[in-house]
Amino acid sequence: MRRAGVVALNTFREAVRDRVLYNLVFFALLMIAASVAVGQISIGIEQTVIVSLGLSAISVIGLLISIFLGVALVSKEMDKRTLYALLAKPVRRSEFLLGKFAGLVLTLAVNTAAMALGLLLAMLYVKHSLERSDTVVLVAVYFILLKLALIVALALLFSCFTTPLLAILFTVGLYIAGLYVQELRNLPIEVMSPAMSAFTKWLSYLLPNFENFNVMAMAAHGRVVPGALILQNTWYTVVYCTIVLTAAAAVFSRRNLK
Amino acid sequence: MPDPAIEIENLTKEYPFGFLHLKKRTSLEGLSMQVEMGDVFGFIGPNGAGKSTTIKLLTGLIFPTAGSARILGKPISDVEMHRDIGYLPEQPYFYDYLTAAEVLDYFARFHDLTAANRKDRVDRMLKKVGLETARKIQLRKYSKGMLQRVGLAQAILHDPKVVILDEPMSGLDPVGRREVRDIILELKKDGKTVMFSTHILSDAETLCDRVGVIVGGELRGVGAPGTLVNMKTLGMEILFELTKQSNVPLLSSATRTGECYRLQVPEQELYGAIEQLRGAGARILSVSQVKATLEEFFMNLVEADRAQGAAVEVSGQ
Numbered sequence: 001m002r003r004a005g006v007v008a009l010n011t012f013r014e015a016v017r018d019r020v021l022y023n024l025v026f027f028a029l030l031m032i033a034a035s036v037a038v039g040q041i042s043i044g045i046e047q048t049v050i051v052s053l054g055l056s057a058i059s060v061i062g063l064l065i066s067i068f069l070g071v072a073l074v075s076k077e078m079d080k081r082t083l084y085a086l087l088a089k090p091v092r093r094s095e096f097l098l099g100k101f102a103g104l105v106l107t108l109a110v111n112t113a114a115m116a117l118g119l120l121l122a123m124l125y126v127k128h129s130l131e132r133s134d135t136v137v138l139v140a141v142y143f144i145l146l147k148l149a150l151i152v153a154l155a156l157l158f159s160c161f162t163t164p165l166l167a168i169l170f171t172v173g174l175y176i177a178g179l180y181v182q183e184l185r186n187l188p189i190e191v192m193s194p195a196m197s198a199f200t201k202w203l204s205y206l207l208p209n210f211e212n213f214n215v216m217a218m219a220a221h222g223r224v225v226p227g228a229l230i231l232q233n234t235w236y237t238v239v240y241c242t243i244v245l246t247a248a249a250a251v252f253s254r255r256n257l258k
Numbered sequence: 259m260p261d262p263a264i265e266i267e268n269l270t271k272e273y274p275f276g277f278l279h280l281k282k283r284t285s286l287e288g289l290s291m292q293v294e295m296g297d298v299f300g301f302i303g304p305n306g307a308g309k310s311t312t313i314k315l316l317t318g319l320i321f322p323t324a325g326s327a328r329i330l331g332k333p334i335s336d337v338e339m340h341r342d343i344g345y346l347p348e349q350p351y352f353y354d355y356l357t358a359a360e361v362l363d364y365f366a367r368f369h370d371l372t373a374a375n376r377k378d379r380v381d382r383m384l385k386k387v388g389l390e391t392a393r394k395i396q397l398r399k400y401s402k403g404m405l406q407r408v409g410l411a412q413a414i415l416h417d418p419k420v421v422i423l424d425e426p427m428s429g430l431d432p433v434g435r436r437e438v439r440d441i442i443l444e445l446k447k448d449g450k451t452v453m454f455s456t457h458i459l460s461d462a463e464t465l466c467d468r469v470g471v472i473v474g475g476e477l478r479g480v481g482a483p484g485t486l487v488n489m490k491t492l493g494m495e496i497l498f499e500l501t502k503q504s505n506v507p508l509l510s511s512a513t514r515t516g517e518c519y520r521l522q523v524p525e526q527e528l529y530g531a532i533e534q535l536r537g538a539g540a541r542i543l544s545v546s547q548v549k550a551t552l553e554e555f556f557m558n559l560v561e562a563d564r565a566q567g568a569a570v571e572v573s574g575q
Binding site: 003006010013014017018080081082084085086087088089090091092254256257258 | 273314317318319320321337338340341343344345346347349350351352353355356364365367368369409412413
């Protein structure tokens with residue numbers, strides 16, 4: 001575990017030195033522009049607009065980082081052969097993977113936290129004050145971070161056995177499919193054969209359910225997110241990530257580094 | 259007798275290829291050998307012979323199709339074995355956003371060293387490989403030779419008992435090569451076992467207690483450089499000058515360099531040849547035994563392998 005921590009801190013350092021956190025400048029500019037504009041073009045719905053825009057930006061920026069850097073976590077190390085010297089040290093491949101995963105999640109956490117702070121400042125500017133109910137925005141940001149952790153785990157799994165391009169396509173494909181899990185469960189099963197019905201049901205539980213993480217509308221309208229949902233999403237992410245990372249470790253532990 | 263540092267038994271590596279991965283290419287076939295404790299062992303062979311494959315198998319970067327290997331008595335699949343080995347990859351590349359001191363500190367952290375111990379070792383290693391003044395420069399600004407030095411430093415940073423170096427002289431200028439040679443000799447003096455692959459046969463000849471010659475994925479010879487070389491005695495060489503024009507039959511097989519002629523004859527024909535030359539008025543300058551060099555031994559094996567490859571190709575098998 002300590003060795004995974006060493007890898008994680010180095011992954012975080014890599015992200016910082018490779019200027020990944022520069023996206024925060026873009027986010028800050030977006031928030032400043034939106035705050036100024038929202039006061040002039042919308043009356044009474046400033047909070048809805050600024051929260052929706054802010055959370056969407058946090059989600060999109062996070063998605064881009066988690067997919068592209070998630071895939072590069074392993075493939076870049078193999079392409080550049082930086083992994084060779086490392087794996088000759090007393091470190092298990094599973095520890096290396098866990099470290100890379102934790103390092104990118106740490107990067108995303110710092111990045112998301114900074115953007116959340118920016119969003120709160122923009123809300124303060126627009127509303128002139130923050131209320132207790134505004135904490136729902138932080139819950140929405142937390143859910144985005146959980147979603148990103150899941151995406152990083154998936155990207156890491158795919159990059160362990162295929163090319164970076166395919167890994168990106170698989171991750172994006174699975175993310176899009178995961179947004180429609182509820183629709184898949186609600187398909188009119190009576191018109192399907194029993195086998196097809198069973199397959200659809202099985203598939204809907206196998207796919208990552210990203211729909212549960214979307215509380216943007218609740219946050220934009222200041223509605224409270226139930227504690228049970230917070231617990232459920234946290235637990236779901238932990239279990240799903242554990243399963244995906246275990247599969248990634250199983251694949252990567254057998255991979256020949258050419 | 260102490261256990262060997264490295265024991266390899268019937269190690270084989272095949273790579274599947276083709277659309278469905280149904281065909282197999284053999285990179286290493288039934289390699290069996292030992293490297294004794296405290297030896298400097300040179301692994302020589304042409305490109306694609308299987309040197310790097312063997313080293314990657316030993317360091318756990320790839321997995322054998324068949325066979326097994328042990329380092330210091332531990333199987334190569336045991337991650338704890340890595341505590342006692344140091345490895346320099348071929349054409350090493352490290353995190354280019356780190357400085358030399360940072361990358362060494364990073365690798366040292368995997369060896370459970372205290373912060374003070376890490377700092378001390380990093381300082382000593384940077385000094386040893388001549389990168390003291392470049393310690394705070396990011397590796398993206400390093401030359402190939404400097405990266406090779408960082409690679410060497412990270413391989414010996416934790417004072418390993420067995421050091422495995424893949425082409426350690428690659429990319430180094432003569433000064434750098436000399437420094438690497440000195441480091442290898444220093445490791446030997448400290449009782450470490452060193453195994454290194456190289457194309458530079460003179461390095462293997464001067465540094466190694468034993469060498470292994472690998473060609474086409476198969477080990478073709480193991481032993482002390484002298485022992486291997488003596489397997490091919492090439493005869494005697496006579497160096498002479500001709501004081502007058504003469505028509506010695508042997509002259510046609512001699513090589514002329516300036517005013518001197520060199521003639522190589524089998525050992526048993528030496529005296530007959532000398533008599534003939536003296537009869538023709540030649541002045542004998544020297545007579546010496548022709549010893550086959552490691553390079554000649556190596557080249558003979560490579561040529562034989564190529565000829566065999568061509569024969570297989572022609573017969574269509």
